[in-house]
Amino acid sequence: MKRSELCVVGEEEMIAPFRAAGMDVYPLSKNPNEDIESLIKNDYKIIFFPEDILKNLSGIFTRLKGQTFPLLISLPSSKGKGESVERIKEIIKKAVGIEVYWEEE
Amino acid sequence: MKLNVPPTRMSLLRLKKRIKIAKRGHKLLKDKFEELMRHVYGLVDEIKLLRKNVDKKLREVFYLFSISDHVKDKEYVDVALSYTTKKISLEINTRRILNLKVPVFKKSVSGSLINYGFYQTNALLDKAMLEMEELIDVLLELAEKEKTLELLSEEIERTRRRVNALEFVVIPNISETIQYIKLKLNEAERGNLTRLMRVKETIRK
Numbered sequence: 001m002k003r004s005e006l007c008v009v010g011e012e013e014m015i016a017p018f019r020a021a022g023m024d025v026y027p028l029s030k031n032p033n034e035d036i037e038s039l040i041k042n043d044y045k046i047i048f049f050p051e052d053i054l055k056n057l058s059g060i061f062t063r064l065k066g067q068t069f070p071l072l073i074s075l076p077s078s079k080g081k082g083e084s085v086e087r088i089k090e091i092i093k094k095a096v097g098i099e100v101y102w103e104e105e
Numbered sequence: 106m107k108l109n110v111p112p113t114r115m116s117l118l119r120l121k122k123r124i125k126i127a128k129r130g131h132k133l134l135k136d137k138f139e140e141l142m143r144h145v146y147g148l149v150d151e152i153k154l155l156r157k158n159v160d161k162k163l164r165e166v167f168y169l170f171s172i173s174d175h176v177k178d179k180e181y182v183d184v185a186l187s188y189t190t191k192k193i194s195l196e197i198n199t200r201r202i203l204n205l206k207v208p209v210f211k212k213s214v215s216g217s218l219i220n221y222g223f224y225q226t227n228a229l230l231d232k233a234m235l236e237m238e239e240l241i242d243v244l245l246e247l248a249e250k251e252k253t254l255e256l257l258s259e260e261i262e263r264t265r266r267r268v269n270a271l272e273f274v275v276i277p278n279i280s281e282t283i284q285y286i287k288l289k290l291n292e293a294e295r296g297n298l299t300r301l302m303r304v305k306e307t308i309r310k
Contacts, residue, residue: 005195006245017170021237022192022214045197046210046248066259068199068206073248076160088152088251095145095258 006046009035014050014077032056036072045069050077051084108282112289120286124279131271137203138264141257144202148254155247162240169233193241205260207253210245 007024008015009032015025024044029035032053037060039047049057051074061072074084110116196211 005197006193013167013171017166017233017237020234021241023241045195045208046245048244048248066256068208068252068256069197071208071248071252073244073251075244076163085156088156088254091255091258092145092149095254095261096142 005044006048007039007044008048008075009039010048010050010075010077014075018048028053033060036060040070046071046073048073048075050075050079051082052077052079054083054087106278106281107285108278110282110286112286114290117283117286117290120279120283124276124283127271127275127279131268131276134264134268134271138261138268140203141261141264145254145257145261148250148257152247152250152254155243155250158243159240159247162236162243166233166236166240169229169236173227173230173233195245202253202257203260205256207256208249210249212242212245 007026008018009026009028011028015027019025026035026039028050032049033056036047036049036057040060047070049072054074057072064070064072074087076082076084108120110120192214194213196213198209198211199206200209201207
């Protein structure tokens with residue numbers, strides 16, 4: 001069977017639904033940076049992770065700059081405070097040069 | 106700033122050629138820049154919507170899951186879920202936007218999602234699983250769009266730097282140098298002329 005190319009890392013309660021849906025899931029260890037690194041080595045193309053570890057991964061993001069794969073996508077999580085939206089905002093700001101209006105609810 | 110070239114006719118010709126190329130490159134890069142920006146503006150709105158959607162759906166799924174855990178024993182739910190035969194496989198392709206390779210996914214699903222009996226689990230779990238199915242689609246779309254945006258933004262930065270370098274450094278430098286060489290050549294021409302006139306004058310005397 002062909003191995004799935006997308007996986008989810010996160011805390012147990014977060015990854016349970018994804019496991020049920022047939023995705024590869026991995027629990028998060030003390031060192032999220034290493035977790036993600038090893039998943040990249042394992043040749044996963046898309047990795048979803050909870051947004052609260054986003055700040056630990058800046059090294060990986062800089063290294064992968066300009067590459068199409070793998071894709072690292074942060075998901076909103078219980079501990080997160082909207083970091084993923086912040087990141088997107090940052091990217092857009094860099095591209096456009098100004099803050100593009102992002103409506104808050 | 107003036108370039109360091111000898112003020113001769115040769116270098117004047119060479120510089121004229123260079124400025125022509127620089128101007129053409131500048132125009133092309135500027136067009137590319139505008140095209141990239143157009144893509145970004147389109148993506149921003151889409152991502153905004155998708156993020157909101159993902160947020161809502163995730164919350165819903167987690168909520169349903171946690172309730173179904175509580176209503177029945179957690180063990181039952183875990184056992185039921187471990188029977189899933191669903192496998193998601195992805196067909197990953199790339200699409201080109203200008204010179205960028207951006208990812209495109211095609212999802213194919215095998216096996217069924219709900220693979221447990223009705224006994225020992227409740228309807229909430231079923232609902233959660235169905236929601237999950239939709240969520241995955243949205244997630245993939247989001248992943249695709251976000252990566253595209255990221256790549257675009259990097260390319261825009263690079264292009265902007267090039268456009269600016271051409272517009273504010275290369276082209277002004279060359280045109281300043283051309284101006285300088287022209288003046289220098291004119292001056293030499295005038296010098297020559299007066300010298301000739303003076304020589305002619307002395308010969309006549």
